[in-house]
Amino acid sequence: MSEDFPLPDDLPVPEDDGAADHLQGMEMPDVSLPATDGTTVDLQELPPRTVVYVYPLTGRPDEDVIPDGWEAVPGARGCTPESRGFRSHYDELRDNGVGEVFGLSTQTSEYQREARDRLQLPFEMLSDAERELATELDLPRFTIEGDRYLNRLTLIVTDGRIEHVFYPIFPPDEHASEVLEWVQDNPGE
Template sequence: MIATGTPAPDFTLPDSEGRMVSLSSFRGKKVLLVFYPGDDTPVCTAQLCDYRNNVSEFTRRGIEVLGLSADSSESHKSFAGRHQLPFTLLSDSEKEVATAYGAIGFLGMSQRAYVLIDEEGTVQLAYSDFLPITYQPMKDLLLKIDEA
């Protein structure tokens, strides 16, 4: 994973509507990048729905959430709509962003990982789950965020 204290690499990716979204457009806000293996998989769905159910905790901390996987914008649109996800999903189809952040697993898939970036664009926290069959529960994620 990318080291804490380092500048977060900028990127521009399409969202679920095909609009291009750049990390730099969030300068002045905290951003949580949530890397996940794929839409509509059991663990990813549980993870993102857990974050959806607790989105007020991110809002209270002034954190914008961006979900990233290699799935297409169309897949993200369907997935977000079906599960009423209130945050932006970005299509990293070439896995360039996952690679830049060190979030590629041994099978070439995006790991289940997250990176907290501060208002100035510096990495404050980086974490990845070794096994893609589990995810960091919201309460544990918030503890790590609050400690960062």
């Protein structure tokens, strides 16, 4: 499989603006989201030690859906390489006590399904197209060309509560390794 959407060397680095500081320790809200396998996932009933990586937008090799100026937004670019990283480390994460991994964006499940299948992801993607979770948790967002996108971040959810937050994330293609290292250094109960 070709490595579509490679990261440029001059990718702008996001800075910690404090927009995710409130998340650690929060209880997951009473929100259920559709998954790419056609099921609905209750976020209060996640398996112990679930990794939810939030990303703004996945591109498609057959469509030009990336807004103009995307590469200039720190942290916007890199959703596909980040997903490939979680694919590569999925078994190691599971072997180290992670119950499940989910990708999450505001794209529809139908759109996300193409990426899941093309990238051969061993986990499902969750759609927050109605922005229920984004609103309940007040997730950080950015606007480009009049559309709002979720900032890239990762939540480690244990027993219905956000145990740890990774934010900002850079570089996105190395982030799954960072999550794996954190999980190994912080074993669950």
